[in-house]
Amino acid sequence: MEKFIVSARKYRPQNFNTVVGQSHITTTLKNAIRNQQLAHAFLFCGPRGVGKTTCARILAKTINCENISPDGEACNHCHSCVSFNEGTSLNIHELDAASNNSVDDIRALVEQVRFAPQAGKYKVYIVDEVHMLSASAFNAFLKTLEEPPSYAIFILATTEKHKILPTILSRCQIFDFKRITNNDTVEHLQEIADKEDVHAEKAALQVIAQKSEGCMRDSLSILDKIVSFTNGEVTYRNTLEHLNILDHDYYFKLLDTQLNQDMAGAMLLYDEINRKGFEGDLVLNGYAEFIRNVLVSQNPKAASLLDVVEGLQPKYVETAKKVSPAYLVSALNILNEAEINYKMARNKRLHVEMTMIKLTFLQQAIDLSFDNQTSTLVKKKRVNGPVAVKFEPLQSIQINAQAAAPEPAAVPQSKLFIQPPAATVVAEPKPVIEKKPAAKEATALPKIKENVDLLTETAEMPVPPKAKIPAAGKKSLLESLRDKHITNKTSENKKEAIPVTAENLQEHWNCFKDKLKQQAKHSVVTVFNNAQLQVVNEQHFSISVSASLEQKFIEQEKTTLLEYLKECFQNRNIGFTILVNEQIKEVVIAEPTLTTREKYQKVIEQYPMIKELKDRLKLELDY
Incomplete structure (x- = not known):
């Protein structure tokens, strides 16, 4: 029976032309061999299984070939190529850095470099998984890697380029292998x-x-x-x-049921998938990839990104026409969140089913948030957050007046007229004259005062032709008249203040306590009952309490109490002071504690016979 050899070893490429998917590297190496521009150190880096070690072996065989073809390939017939193919070549040394990563292993390698090849031009040293070398091994390898003998060539291979020291990278010619399409x-x-x-x-x-x-x-x-x-x-x-891969037909059926909002159909379909032995995370991951492909299929420009089995592209394009991009993007977000939280879920199946239910009713949520009139998505309104108060803009009044004669004439009531609210009224400009004394301005104020009320109510009136322009940084004439008018009106409406006496103060104090009782503040009422009032003057009084805790209770009601008393006495300047009467406590001096020896001495002073008894019995006391 012939021994079985796996395809990865049986069909390993034997020359540069048979290397798959790395033409940018094989072309460079062949040109370097043909032009005799070989570097003394190479670094092959890239993902696993893309041909790094294979290219290193082909390079080692080709540079020692005795009959190199014009395009830079080995002949596979000479003695060097045959010995290499049979694994008996002495010019090629492979070192697995994963298991030989110590300083001693690198020193042994450096010792071998000292010997020239017995046959062939070069001795090639292939160090695989070079990132596994220790820092001390890297440092021991630096000098030899920088200045090797003319016949020595080093080929380093690694899957993790970032773990190699920069001093090693700077001494090598780096080739980056890419994934095979x-x-x-x-x-x-x-x-x-x-x-x-x-x-x-x-x-x-x-x-x-x-x-x-x-x-x-x-x-x-x-x-x-x-x-x-x-x-x-x-x-x-x-x-x-x-390969335990779910067929795409299930994903197409699942999407159809969710678009039709058929929750029962989606749940039954997932139950069928679950009974076939597919884990929930595989379903979520595969369905997310399917939704991504449908989203990509909506744009013909992105069709090149669609990496699916041949024959499924038209079906994806047809399905993409029936689904809105808003649904697909929202579904991707839901699936991504479900896949992240899958490991933390106790009931895995329920977690996946909840995701399917969300996707089933996702179209309803999108329809609710879609404005049919403007054909745009509407954001949700904030309910619990603060809402800004809307104010109506007030129309500004601007009066431009010029200086006039020393005494402006009074404007008769009959000549006043009221215009409907309109644009700003601007008087005809006249030349500015020097400022007159303030006494004359004061004379003009009473004459204009009678028109201020009408001006304030209607927001417009004819301006006296001979008014004074206010200086920069000062109030205008209209503002001064308003302030004076408001002050006079306030003074007229001001009521006479009631003086504070012991009787009326106690009366209002009791009324305020009744309000506190109605509010069920019993602790505060007790404090108010125990407090003592004393009138200081007609606007001020004092409150005496016996403890600082009672003072805090009164201070809590200070604002409400002051407002109540100000309204009762019709005086905004009323106030009070809280006094705390601390009682002097008698200090009791305790007798000092006596020791055992002192107690014994005090007893024998009072009763001498005890000492005599102790001496006769020859007793020893433990003090």
């Missing part, structure tokens, strides 16, 4: 399937390429498993079953 993977898998006489559907190979995520080694391993599982028949159905 799905199309390149599918073509390579089809070639291998043809060589192995395996019937493989293109849709199945596309699913394998998507599952491998740009890693050729993973895609070949998956193909080997499915071939063994299906006995040489790789179909779309058995590929989905083997």
